[in-house]
Amino acid sequence: MTAQKNKRKEYLSVKDLEKVLDSCKLDLHQIDEVWPNIYIGNVGIAQNRSALRRLGITHILNAAHSKRGSVGDQSFYGSSFVYCGIPAEDSSHFDLDVYFRPAAEFIHRGLKSPDGKVLVHCIMGMSRSSSLVLAYLMLYQHLSLCSAVQRLIQKRAIYPNRNFLALLLDLDLQLKKKRKTCILL
Template structure:
């Protein structure tokens, strides 16, 4: 247990991660490609089906499913898009980490489909959606959290809330511990 606590001290803090986020010089837009074939956007672009079709979006991951102002659901998107909704709150108490793996799996499956491009959105496209994309990069591409943040802020103004950053730090530690365990075996 002491070794785990010692390891934890080497990790960035939420405050360190917020400093990385504060270094972003990009203005927030409606939609940005943040990783090949992965877009983060706001609710306005998510509800503009013709714009999504022009961009070639095939999958929509709504991190604000059934929240006020977010009308997207399976019936809204019909057969034009594969839809997944996560009813997340952008709050300091919401356990978004229970959705990290399902969201990452949805994104991964979307990108594996022919011509797959995925839009991950919430209301503003800054906190919930970016948190889920960061979790995907960490789980499927083994990108450490701080490096994933640095990559995303080169493409979009994001700002996961403090709670989500803490949950991502926990995921980062779990993934690193798991990777080291696998290397030992």
């Protein structure tokens, strides 16, 4: 029975992650550097091209592309920035996981470019954008979801919705299984 209990505790739940997120005491800002050269921000900063140039942002990942209040596409940003738009909804039914790998690849390419700095934003900069950055940290920096969340909340107030947390937990489980398989081979 105890071994079974320990086995169950090995895997996090959405509720466990929400407790970690609730421990964050930071105020929400327009933009924060959450990882070297990765910024999470809100739509206000994302639409301020001169502020983005001052910060040295080169790549913009809009997790609220085509949503009301989120102006932005490559023509809006011109040749000063590389743009990628994801039409995500901050809802309990949106399958954000189909964008985890493409978003992570975009962030990775942005960081690899000369002087690359990536802004990932949505409307508030709390749920959609932070979920995509968490997926990047898991896929490219090989952090567990819990470690990635703990790292981000040291830099920014984030709060992915319960659906996104569940999708990130699924990704975390897939990556853990893949790592175990690699070790066994």
